[in-house]
Amino acid sequence: MRKLRNIAIIAHVDHGKTTLVDKMILQGHLFRNAASAGELILDNNDIERERGITILSKNVSVIYKDYKINIIDTPGHSDFGGEVERVLNMADGVLLLVDAFEGTMPQTRFVLQKALALGKKPIVVINKVDKPNCRPEFVNEQVFDLMFTLNANEEQLDYRTVYGSAKQGWMSNKLGERTDNITPLLDAIIDDIPEPARVEGTPQMLITSLEYSPYVGRIAVGKVTRGTLRPGMNVTLAKRDGVTMVKTRIKDLMTFEGLGKSKAEEVPCGEICAIVGIEGFEIGDTICDYDNPEPLEPIAIDEPTMSMLFTINDSPFFGRDGKYVTSRHIKERLDRELEKNLALRVEPGATADSFVVYGRGVLHLSVLIETMRREGYELQVGQPKVIIKEIDGRKCEPVEELTIDLPDEYSGKAIEMTTKRKGTLVNMVSENGRTRLEFDIPSRGIIGLRSNLLTATAGEAVMAHRFKDFEPYKGEIEMRSNGSLIAMETGQAYAYAINKLQDRGRFFVSPGDEIYCGQVVGESTREGDITINLTKSKKLTNMRASGSDEKMNIAPAVIFSLEEALEYIKEDEYVEVTPKAMRLRKILLDETERKRAAK
Numbered sequence: 001m002r003k004l005r006n007i008a009i010i011a012h013v014d015h016g017k018t019t020l021v022d023k024m025i026l027q028g029h030l031f032r033n034a035a036s037a038g039e040l041i042l043d044n045n046d047i048e049r050e051r052g053i054t055i056l057s058k059n060v061s062v063i064y065k066d067y068k069i070n071i072i073d074t075p076g077h078s079d080f081g082g083e084v085e086r087v088l089n090m091a092d093g094v095l096l097l098v099d100a101f102e103g104t105m106p107q108t109r110f111v112l113q114k115a116l117a118l119g120k121k122p123i124v125v126i127n128k129v130d131k132p133n134c135r136p137e138f139v140n141e142q143v144f145d146l147m148f149t150l151n152a153n154e155e156q157l158d159y160r161t162v163y164g165s166a167k168q169g170w171m172s173n174k175l176g177e178r179t180d181n182i183t184p185l186l187d188a189i190i191d192d193i194p195e196p197a198r199v200e201g202t203p204q205m206l207i208t209s210l211e212y213s214p215y216v217g218r219i220a221v222g223k224v225t226r227g228t229l230r231p232g233m234n235v236t237l238a239k240r241d242g243v244t245m246v247k248t249r250i251k252d253l254m255t256f257e258g259l260g261k262s263k264a265e266e267v268p269c270g271e272i273c274a275i276v277g278i279e280g281f282e283i284g285d286t287i288c289d290y291d292n293p294e295p296l297e298p299i300a301i302d303e304p305t306m307s308m309l310f311t312i313n314d315s316p317f318f319g320r321d322g323k324y325v326t327s328r329h330i331k332e333r334l335d336r337e338l339e340k341n342l343a344l345r346v347e348p349g350a351t352a353d354s355f356v357v358y359g360r361g362v363l364h365l366s367v368l369i370e371t372m373r374r375e376g377y378e379l380q381v382g383q384p385k386v387i388i389k390e391i392d393g394r395k396c397e398p399v400e401e402l403t404i405d406l407p408d409e410y411s412g413k414a415i416e417m418t419t420k421r422k423g424t425l426v427n428m429v430s431e432n433g434r435t436r437l438e439f440d441i442p443s444r445g446i447i448g449l450r451s452n453l454l455t456a457t458a459g460e461a462v463m464a465h466r467f468k469d470f471e472p473y474k475g476e477i478e479m480r481s482n483g484s485l486i487a488m489e490t491g492q493a494y495a496y497a498i499n500k501l502q503d504r505g506r507f508f509v510s511p512g513d514e515i516y517c518g519q520v521v522g523e524s525t526r527e528g529d530i531t532i533n534l535t536k537s538k539k540l541t542n543m544r545a546s547g548s549d550e551k552m553n554i555a556p557a558v559i560f561s562l563e564e565a566l567e568y569i570k571e572d573e574y575v576e577v578t579p580k581a582m583r584l585r586k587i588l589l590d591e592t593e594r595k596r597a598a599k
Contacts, residue, residue, distance in 0.1 A: 004270050005193050006223065008072040008087055008120075010111040011097035016127045020097060020166035021073050023182055024062050025258065059090075059209075059221065059272060061256045064186045070256060070272050086208040086283060086299055086342065088114055090223040090272050093121040093193035095185075096143065100126050100134035100163075103142045105403065105464055109150070116152045122159050123188050129175070130165040133432070136175055160188050196223070196270025202289035203227035203235065206296045207281055210339070211274065216252075218339070220275045220287070225296065229253060229267045229275070229287075238295035240284035245293055251277025283342055304345055304358035305398040305443055305467055308365050308566075309382035310334070311354035313576055315589075316490055316516040321580040322378030327353035330379055333372055341368070358387065360467070362447065366563045373577050380574040380585075384566055386443045389470055396470040398443040401426075403436065404453065406461040411435040413456050421445030422474040442474050443467075448567040480570065483529040485522035486586060487515045491535035499552040501532055508584065509534070510557045518589025520573060523558075531591055560584075572597075 009021060062069045072087050088094070094115045098104055115122065124143050126136045140161055147157055162185050164171030170178060171185040209221040229235075231253050237246040254261035254274040267273040275287065284298035312318075312327050319325050324333070334346045334355060345358040359365040362384050369381060389396050402423065404414050408430060414437060415425060423441035430436075446465055453461045485505050495511035507522040515521055515534060524530050560568060562582065565575045569584060572594075576583045588594045 003067045004070070004196055005067060005189055006070045006072070006090060006092045006196055006270070006272060007095055007189060007193055008091035008093075008115070009095045009097060010115060011108060011127075016097060016099070016166045020095075020125070020127065020182075021060065021071055023166055023169050024069075024071065024186070025060060026169075059256045060259055062186075062258075064183075065190070067190055069186070069189055072272075088118055088120065089206060089208045089299060091115075091120060092196050093123065093189075095125055095189070096122045097125045097127050097166075098139055098143055100129045100136045100139055101131050102405075103135075103139045104146045109146060109466070112146070113150050116147065116150050116156055119153075120156075121193060122147070122152075122156060123185075123192055124159050124161045125171070125185065126161060126163045127166050129163050130168060136163055160192055162188055198269050199226040200269075201226050202292065202294070203229050203233075203287070204289075204294065204296055205229065205273075205275075205287045206299070207283055207285050207287065208299065210281075210283060216276045218278075218281070219254075220278050220281050221272070222275075222287075223272045224267055224269050226269055227289075228269065229273065230265070231263075234290040235278075235287050236290055236293035237278060237281055238286045238288055238293050240282060240298035242295060242298075246280065247290065248278055250275055250287075282339075299342075304343060304360055304387060306361055306365065306384050306386055307356050307358045308384050309349055309354055310357050311349065311351070311380050311382070311574075313378040313380050313578065315380070315519075315576050315583070315585060317514070317576075317578075317581075317583075318378060320578070322578050323376035325378045330372075330377065331355065333375075333377060337368060344368070361443070362563055362566055366566060369577055370562055373579055376579055378576075378578045380576050381566065382574055382587075383569050383571050384447060388473065391470060395473040397473050399440055399468050399471040399474075400443055400446060400465045401468050402439040402441045402446065402463065402465040404439070404461055404463050405434060405436050406453075406457050408433055408435050410457040410460065411437060414453060414461065417449070417452060417456065418445070421449060421477050440468065441465075442471075442477070445477055448480060451564050451567065480568070481527055483524040483527050484520045484570070484573070484584075484586070485524050486529055486531045486591075487517055487519045487521045487535075488531045488533040488591070489535045490516040493521070493534040494537045495552055495554060496538045497532075497534045497536045498554055501534070502555065504530060504532065506555065507557050508560070511554065516585075516589070518586045518591075520569075520584035520586065529594075 060071050062071060072091055096108070096112060098108065124140070126139055128134060129136050144157070162171050162173060163175045164182065169182060170180055171182040172179045173184050203224065204226040205222045205224045207220045207222045211219040211221060213219060229250060231250055234247070234249045237248050253264045253267050255264045255267060255271060261274055264273065278287065286295040288294055310330060312330065313325060334357065338344055338346060343360045343364065347356045349356050357365060365384065372379065386398055402418070406414055418439050418441060419425070421441060422445050423439040425437065425439055427438040428435065450463050453463060493509050493511055493513045493515050498507060498511055505522050505524040509515055509521045521534060560582070565582060565584060569575055572587050574585050574587055576585055586594060588597060
């Protein structure tokens with residue numbers, strides 16, 4: 001029996017947690033050659049690498065001395081809260097990783113609050129102490145204050161602090177004393193994190209995560225909380241509703257070794273394992289004794305706060321580059337996503353080929369859309385809408401805590417923009433030429449705020465937000481007031497036409513792009529939509545006059561990312577997403593129909 005430690009790593013986006021886990025794996029001498037390429041081992045899906053964020057939690061293990069340390073990498077964004085809550089159930093302690101310059105951020109707070117409430121013991125790691133102008137002592141004080149406000153108990157407040165730089169691969173117990181490896185951190189884990197409790201009796205395991213393999217199907221992952229599991233054992237699958245019981249048997253058992261898994265003859269209490277051969281399970285179900293099953297309490301998941309309409313692509317350009325275009329394809333894909341994405345809900349839409357998808361925020365839903373697009377799906381998505389609930393007879397909406405970090409000279413502008421969207425300034429701190437503003441703001445107000453803020457602050461603002469609670473409705477919010485420029489005909493956009501119309505607004509298409517009637521090709525300078533013809537070329541005559549062919553200066557087209565496009569569109573518009581293109585369009589393509597509907 002090896003000695004065990006189960007830890008989860010908590011940190012704000014981009015504070016270096018995935019880099020740290022990679023270094024811990026290297027310390028266990030497992031992957032000398034893989035990591036020499038300089039790639040992150042853990043963030044292995046393309047979207048995670050491009051955005052530099054963790055979306056799916058992952059399990060790895062490190063062997064150090066004669067201990068096995070199971071490490072669970074958690075997502076930092078509150079949009080992936082569904083992932084976080086499940087993962088913390090498997091850990092016995094947490095590593096709280098904080099940037100020595102930025103300090104505690106809203107998302108650190110989000111996961112830490114969950115961990116402290118579950119009674120997990122923390123170790124604080126102050127990372128990036130090699131950065132210029134960092135302030136580790138101040139940050140350590142800040143962490144203590146944060147834990148205190150989150151109602152940590154005496155034992156949790158008596159935490160150990162480790163300083164270091166994950167990128168350079170060293171950690172130390174004392175500030176200013178540099179070492180050449182990260183063993184001080186591994187020693188701290190062994191000394192401070194409690195061993196998982198060994199409980200004798202009939203087996204119990206809560207399924208907290210799942211993996212999929214094309215060979216054996218769905219694999220259940222969780223921590224054995226009582227008894228021992230063995231391959232070939234007959235067990236009962238107790239569903240999360242607390243009523244349904246399914247008799248089944250375990251085909252194979254695997255434990256996490258390094259980055260992979262290895263088969264196990266038995267899994268003792270406290271170990272994290274993967275089970276093959278259980279059919280039809282959901283996250284939150286319990287695997288328990290065959291004869292007298294005792295289910296565990298299922299995981300409570302935060303509710304969705306946003307909804308979006310997904311529908312088939314019916315634009316004139318449909319089916320050009322996608323492989324899956326029918327509503328049946330989209331429905332099957334959404335059903336598959338529901339199996340592993342806990343915070344997601346799908347309901348049928350108003351028409352037969354549309355679906356209303358509920359999620360935790362624009363990022364949560366846009367990652368799903370981006371994944372589908374890369375798999376070859378074509379679809380159209382409507383404007384994100386927040387979920388309005390009735391609580392005690394009052395209309396309530398989701399409210400978020402918003403933090404904006406920006407240079408001093410732009411703070412007035414940021415406050416003006418946020419209060420216009422019904423934000424309330426809660427706190428304001430200024431130091432070293434930068435100001436940090438904290439607001440309570442309705443989720444509706446955050447939609448589209450990021451791009452406006454970046455424009456107003458010359459790209460300097462850093463914005464982070466997390467869901468707080470449902471509060472009474474705050475009233476109407478003035479959103480984008482400029483109208484759209486709409487294409488009048490299908491064809492190719494000509495430089496000649498764009499040049500002549502540049503005073504009308506800014507364009508989203510470049511000369512030579514294919515456009516169709518009803519596509520949104522730009523933003524007007526004033527209110528109200530304008531229909532324009534970009535497919536008009538210059539009429540050629542055999543007469544030439546000096547100066548008639550002056551050269552054209554065309555401003556470059558505005559290119560949206562998927563989130564920006566979703567936040568930009570109005571209620572009567574869709575974002576059309578295909579594997580190779582992303583276009584904005586009006587729901588009604590025909591101008592006469594639009595005028596009729598407006599009446």
